[in-house]
Amino acid sequence: MVDTIRVKQGVTASAPSSPPKRRWWRRGSLPYVLLIPAILLELLIHIIPMLAGVGISFLQLTLFYLRNWRAAPFAGFSNYAVAVNFSSATGQALLHSFTVTIIYTLIVLAGAWLFGMAAAVLTQRAFRGRGAVRTLFLIPYALPVFASVITWNFMLQRDTGMVNQLLMSLHLVGSRPFWLIGQDSFWSLVIVQLWRTWPFAFLILTAGLQSIPADLYEAASLDGAGILGQVRHVTLPLIRPVNRVLLLVLFLWTFNDFSVPFTLFGSAPPSQADIISIHIYENSFVSWNFGTGSAMSVLLLLFLLLVTLVYLALGRRGARHA
Amino acid sequence: MRPTKLSTLACAAMLAAVPLAACGSSGSNSSSSAHPTLTYWASNQGTSLQDDQQVLAPQIAKFTKQTGIKVKVQVIPWTTLLNQITAATVSGKGPDVLNIGNTWSASLQATGAFLPFTSSVMNQIGGSSRFLAGSLSATGAVGKPPTAVPLYSTAYGLYYNKAEFAAAGISGPPVTWAEFVADAKKLTKNGHYGLTLEAGQIPENVHLAFELSQQQGGSFFDSAGKPTFDTPQNVAAIKQMIDFMQADKIANPGDAQYSKGTEALTDYATGKAAMVFWQTASGSLAKLGMKASNIGVAPLPLPSPMPSGGKKVTSMVAGINIAIMKDSKNLSAAEKFVKFMTSTPEQESLNHTYGSLPTVQAAYSDPAFNTPAVHTFRSILSTTAAPMPAVAAESQFETAVGTAIIHLYSSAATGKTVTSSMIGQALSQAQQQLGG
Numbered sequence: 001m002v003d004t005i006r007v008k009q010g011v012t013a014s015a016p017s018s019p020p021k022r023r024w025w026r027r028g029s030l031p032y033v034l035l036i037p038a039i040l041l042e043l044l045i046h047i048i049p050m051l052a053g054v055g056i057s058f059l060q061l062t063l064f065y066l067r068n069w070r071a072a073p074f075a076g077f078s079n080y081a082v083a084v085n086f087s088s089a090t091g092q093a094l095l096h097s098f099t100v101t102i103i104y105t106l107i108v109l110a111g112a113w114l115f116g117m118a119a120a121v122l123t124q125r126a127f128r129g130r131g132a133v134r135t136l137f138l139i140p141y142a143l144p145v146f147a148s149v150i151t152w153n154f155m156l157q158r159d160t161g162m163v164n165q166l167l168m169s170l171h172l173v174g175s176r177p178f179w180l181i182g183q184d185s186f187w188s189l190v191i192v193q194l195w196r197t198w199p200f201a202f203l204i205l206t207a208g209l210q211s212i213p214a215d216l217y218e219a220a221s222l223d224g225a226g227i228l229g230q231v232r233h234v235t236l237p238l239i240r241p242v243n244r245v246l247l248l249v250l251f252l253w254t255f256n257d258f259s260v261p262f263t264l265f266g267s268a269p270p271s272q273a274d275i276i277s278i279h280i281y282e283n284s285f286v287s288w289n290f291g292t293g294s295a296m297s298v299l300l301l302l303f304l305l306l307v308t309l310v311y312l313a314l315g316r317r318g319a320r321h322a
Numbered sequence: 323m324r325p326t327k328l329s330t331l332a333c334a335a336m337l338a339a340v341p342l343a344a345c346g347s348s349g350s351n352s353s354s355s356a357h358p359t360l361t362y363w364a365s366n367q368g369t370s371l372q373d374d375q376q377v378l379a380p381q382i383a384k385f386t387k388q389t390g391i392k393v394k395v396q397v398i399p400w401t402t403l404l405n406q407i408t409a410a411t412v413s414g415k416g417p418d419v420l421n422i423g424n425t426w427s428a429s430l431q432a433t434g435a436f437l438p439f440t441s442s443v444m445n446q447i448g449g450s451s452r453f454l455a456g457s458l459s460a461t462g463a464v465g466k467p468p469t470a471v472p473l474y475s476t477a478y479g480l481y482y483n484k485a486e487f488a489a490a491g492i493s494g495p496p497v498t499w500a501e502f503v504a505d506a507k508k509l510t511k512n513g514h515y516g517l518t519l520e521a522g523q524i525p526e527n528v529h530l531a532f533e534l535s536q537q538q539g540g541s542f543f544d545s546a547g548k549p550t551f552d553t554p555q556n557v558a559a560i561k562q563m564i565d566f567m568q569a570d571k572i573a574n575p576g577d578a579q580y581s582k583g584t585e586a587l588t589d590y591a592t593g594k595a596a597m598v599f600w601q602t603a604s605g606s607l608a609k610l611g612m613k614a615s616n617i618g619v620a621p622l623p624l625p626s627p628m629p630s631g632g633k634k635v636t637s638m639v640a641g642i643n644i645a646i647m648k649d650s651k652n653l654s655a656a657e658k659f660v661k662f663m664t665s666t667p668e669q670e671s672l673n674h675t676y677g678s679l680p681t682v683q684a685a686y687s688d689p690a691f692n693t694p695a696v697h698t699f700r701s702i703l704s705t706t707a708a709p710m711p712a713v714a715a716e717s718q719f720e721t722a723v724g725t726a727i728i729h730l731y732s733s734a735a736t737g738k739t740v741t742s743s744m745i746g747q748a749l750s751q752a753q754q755q756l757g758g
Contacts, residue, residue, distance in 0.1 A: 063714070066411045067435045089751040159576045181522075181578055182736030266401065266581060268524070268725045270732055282725075288408060288718055289755075 050301075057294035066288070079295035090283075094296060096271070097279040104190055104275065105254045111194045112250055113243075116201025121231060124209050134206070141199035149263035152192045156180050156264075180265060185273040193260050197253070201246060208242035209235065244315045252304060276300060358652040359392040360659055363406070363420035365642055367474065367676045369584065369609045371397040377675050385662045391655045400525060400583045404717060410647065411435040418650040419659050422470055423525070424460040424641040425710040429717035431462040431469035437646040437653065438467040447471065447661040457681040460639050460709050470643035471664060472681035474673060476601040477702045478533065478637035479619045479695075486596045487618070495620035499562070502597075502623045506572035509596040516572040518595035519563075521731040522581035524724030527563070529638050529710075530599060531727060534559035536708055537624060539631025542719055543711045549756050551723060552749040555629075560727060560745050568734040578728075578735035601640050602699055605677030619698045621706055636706040641681065679703070715756055722752035 056069070057079055065072035085091040119137055123130055140148065155162045156179035164176045179188045212235065220230045236243075258277040261269060269278050280300070284293025362382075368374045374397040382393045396417070398406055404426060410416025411433045422430055430436055437443065439461075444450045450458065450468075457472035480502075482495050490509055496502035506516025520526040535542065540555025550556075567573045574595070580586050584606075590598040591610035599622060607617055622636040644663055646656045662668060669685040672678075679699060680686060710716060726748040734740045 063408075063411075063429060063718075064432050066408070066433045067414065069412070089754040093751070158579060159574075176576075178575075178579070178732075178736050181732035267405075268522075268581075268728050271729060283755075 053294050054298055056290055057298045059291050061290040061294075063288040066290075069290075072291070075291055079291045080299070082292055083295050083299060090292070093274075094276075094279065097274045097276045100186070100272070100274055101255060101276040104186065104193070104273075105251060107190050108193045108197055108254045109247065109250050111190075112198040112201045112254075113247065115194070115198040116203075116205050119198075119202045120205035120209055121227075121235065123206065137202055138199045140195050141197075141203070145196070145259040146263055148196065149192060149260050152188075152195075153180070153264055156188055181270045183272050185265070185270040189261055189264060189273045189275070192264060193254060193257065196260060197250060201250060204242060204246045205239065208239040212238045244312075248308060248311060251307070255304065256300075357390045357392065358655050359394055360419060360652055360655055361394045361396065361417040362659065363403075363417040364395055364397045365403055365421040365423070366397055366399050366583065367642070367678070369606050371399060373609065377672070381668060381672065385659065388662070389655075389658055391652075391658065393659060401523070401581065404721075414649045416647055416649075418652050418656045419644065419646055421473060421642050422645050424457075424470075424472065424643045425638070425720065426717045427460060427462045427469050427643060428712045429714055430645070431466065432714040435648055436469045437648045437650075437656075438469060439471055440467045443467075443657065444471075446657045447664060452664070452682045452684065454681055454683060456639060456703055456707075457641055460641060460712070461643055463712055463714070470645035471660065472641055473644040473663060474642040474676060474678040475681045475703070476640040476642075476678045477699050477707050478529065478599055478601055478622060478640065479699060479702060480597060480622050481590060481600050481603065481607075482597045482618045482620065483590070483593070483616050484618045485613075485616045486593070495618060496623050498626035499623045500626065503566075503570050503572065506566075506597060507570065510572050514593075515574045515589075515595040517566055517597045518580075518586040518589040519566065519573050519577045519599075519731075520580045520583060520586040521567070521573070521577045521735075522579050522728055523583055524721060524728065526583070526586075526599075527727040527731075528720045528724040529640070530563055531556070531560055531723060532638055532710055533622060533635055534562055536633045536635035538629050539633065541711075542723070543713050543715075547711075547713045547715070549715065549719065549753045551719075551753040552746045555631075556749060557742050557745045560730065560749070561740075561742055563727065564730050564734050564740045564745070567731065568740055575735035578731040581728075602676075602678045602695070604693075604695055605675055607677070617695070619695045621698070621702050633708065634706050635708045637702050637708075639703065639707045639709040642678075718756050722755045723749070726752045 058075055058077075059065075059069065059072040060075040060078075061069050061072045082088065082090050083094055086095050123134055123137075154160075158164060158176050158178050158180075161179070163179060164173075167173045168176065177184055179185065216234050216238075217230055220234050225233060256277055257275075258281065261273065261275045261278050262281070265273060265278070267278070267282065269275065276296075280293050280296045283296060284290045364374055364378060366374055368377055375395065378395050378397075382395060386392055400423075403421075403423070407416070407420065407422065407426075407430065410420075411430075414435070431438075439447075439450075441450075453472055454475065457475045458468065461468035461470050461472065480495060486509060487494075487505075490505075492505050492508065496505050509516035532542065535556045538555040538558050540553050540559060542549065542551055542556065544550050567575060567577065574589075577586065586595075586598050587600055587603060587606060588610055589595045590600075591607050591612040604614075604617065608614065624634060624636065625632060628634070644660055646653065646660060650656050663672075664682060666682060666684045669680040669682050670688045670690065673680045673685065674688070674690045677695075679696065680688075680691065685691065711719065713719075730740050730745060730748060733744075
């Protein structure tokens with residue numbers, strides 16, 4: 001707001017001396033003109049598809065209308081009613097998928113943060129080969145998703161996979177367990193996602209730690225704080241702003257991630273690992289019912305928006321009290 | 323500053339959440355010119371995608387030499403073919419010519435994205451009388467011009483390993499399911515199995531379910547085209563499939579993960595299992611290194627006695643059709659390409675390589691199609707094959723029921739007991755997905 005007022009004042013003050021239009025063009029609107037390409041791209045890539053998605057959720061868009069979806073009949077809120085009717089099979093499946101996704105996200109989030117924090121603290125002080133260790137830690141994040149997850153898929157095969165080969169040769173299991181179907185598939189997904197996600201937490205936390213002045217640690221150690229004490233009283237309070245953003249971003253990424261579960265399980269994931277992004281994909285592309293799929297997406301959007309707003313509001317209150 | 327940051331992050335959250343809501347894919351669409359380039363989506367007929375590229379390349383070169391039209395071939399695996407076609411339908415952008423599973427014809431016809439083969443289009447490609455009537459029956463809804471023309475014709479058969487049968491003292495292929503299970507049990511020992519199943523794959527599961535359901539007198543759609551998934555006959559058919567793994571223990575639980583559409587066949591070809599239900603596969607089996615003298619083919623067994631209302635169906639009318647996208651900018655070139663692919667020499671060459679059956683009458687004069695296996699499959703097609711339901715919801719039915727069966731196999735493989743009531747519940751859930 002302040003910027004706008006200043007601009008307006010500038011325009012009025014300089015108006016009498018030269019043609020106002022030209023000056024206005026030169027001075028005031030330049031920032032906005034420079035923003036136009038970004039705004040156009042933003043509209044094109046994000047806002048319009050999003051609104052289209054919301055629009056589709058009110059249509060009865062089945063295969064009969066795929067080619068000309070503008071002709072699809074208006075469905076009102078019936079797609080939403082189907083999705084949230086938890087006594088029906090569709091609603092129940094959505095609720096199940098939602099629960100699985102929440103549990104999976106929380107485990108991955110906690111694990112990624114713990115691993116990332118531990119590794120960041122351990123590599124904070126200079127030692128021989130620190131650069132190499134840091135690089136090694138970042139590899140899972142740097143690899144292309146498909147290439148790394150398909151390797152996990154091979155390793156987790158029941159009859160030919162390396163994991164079972166290893167377990168069998170060490171006599172840790174009596175018969176080959178399934179890793180990609182049944183109850184264990186959930187843990188396979190958690191481990192693979194954790195493996196992929198924690199380096200990002202490590203990267204951000206390392207950057208955060210570097211902004212903490214070293215003399216604070218010196219002061220803490222003079223006061224008799226050990227490593228844990230230093231982490232608790234110096235590191236954690238000072239990287240709180242970093243953590244706030246990091247946890248939110250990790251939550252959203254993990255909750256929404258499609259590539260990892262899809263590459264690991266294909267389009268028919270086991271129900272124990274029926275992550276919501278794939279569930280919606282199945283409902284849209286596989287069942288060819290884009291209306292219901294979009295309604296589910298919009299519900300997901302509202303949920304994530306709510307989580308984000310509550311989280312940020314809580315964070316703000318916490319910051320004020322501190 | 324606070325509210326700005328808050329709203330920025332909230333926006334970021336929204337943006338992170340949304341791409342799911344609206345995504346699509348675009349294909350290529352070549353512009354029209356004197357020598358246009360066609361894009362052709364071929365289905366995976368050989369042992370691998372590369373194998374298909376190699377088989378098709380010389381034929382395409384022949385076509386380019388004859389007509390000057392270049393063709394860019396993309397081989398699409400079965401696991402994603404229907405999906406990619408759907409995306410192409412939505413976006414209006416995709417290949418010019420493509421292969422479709424013949425059972426999807428009625429569904430894809432309903433989208434209106436394909437060029438109908440009206441009599442004038444048919445004349446362009448040589449007339450409909452060239453094709454076998456049976457193959458032409460699976461090209462779309464009754465009473466409408468076909469949405470595609472048949473390219474490869476196949477049927478399901480019971481492939482058995484003659485050498486393993488002889489070693490176990492079994493004189494010939496089983497005729498009833500009771501004999502089948504008894505034989506398979508004899509052949510199951512020391513990590514070798516009597517049967518192998520592509521149990522993690524949608525089409526294989528749903529085709530077998532359809533055939534067994536027909537034998538039980540069941541049906542997945544009523545005469546009005548409404549889904550009737552959870553009938554006792556359909557439950558019994560799927561119970562029979564699951565029991566191969568769960569109760570009879572004649573199939574490896576690991577089969578529940580076989581989803582690529584080639585793994586069960588490979589197990590059969592490499593001697594890990596003695597029997598497999600498969601569509602015409604002599605070409606693939608030769609490439610996988612199986613000795614021709616060991617390959618035996620027979621119709622699928624039947625129940626004895628037949629249940630009341632049961633039909634003597636041992637196969638669906640299987641096959642691959644070739645279709646043209648209506649939005650193609652190179653319609654006349656596309657028609658020429660379809661004419662080429664369905665021409666007698668191409669039918670002889672391609673079907674011989676893949677081990678499938680020609681869809682045009684004239685090709686059968688080739689001695690390559692005068693083998694016992696071809697005779698068995700032709701007799702199955704003409705006497706005990708039934709077409710899959712020709713309703714618009716067919717592809718949704720395949721996906722919903724096929725996925726349900728994958729999950730049931732997974733449960734059985736991981737030690738849960740799959741009961742008839744679980745199957746009934748899974749089927750009614752699948753039916754709900756179709757909104758029925």
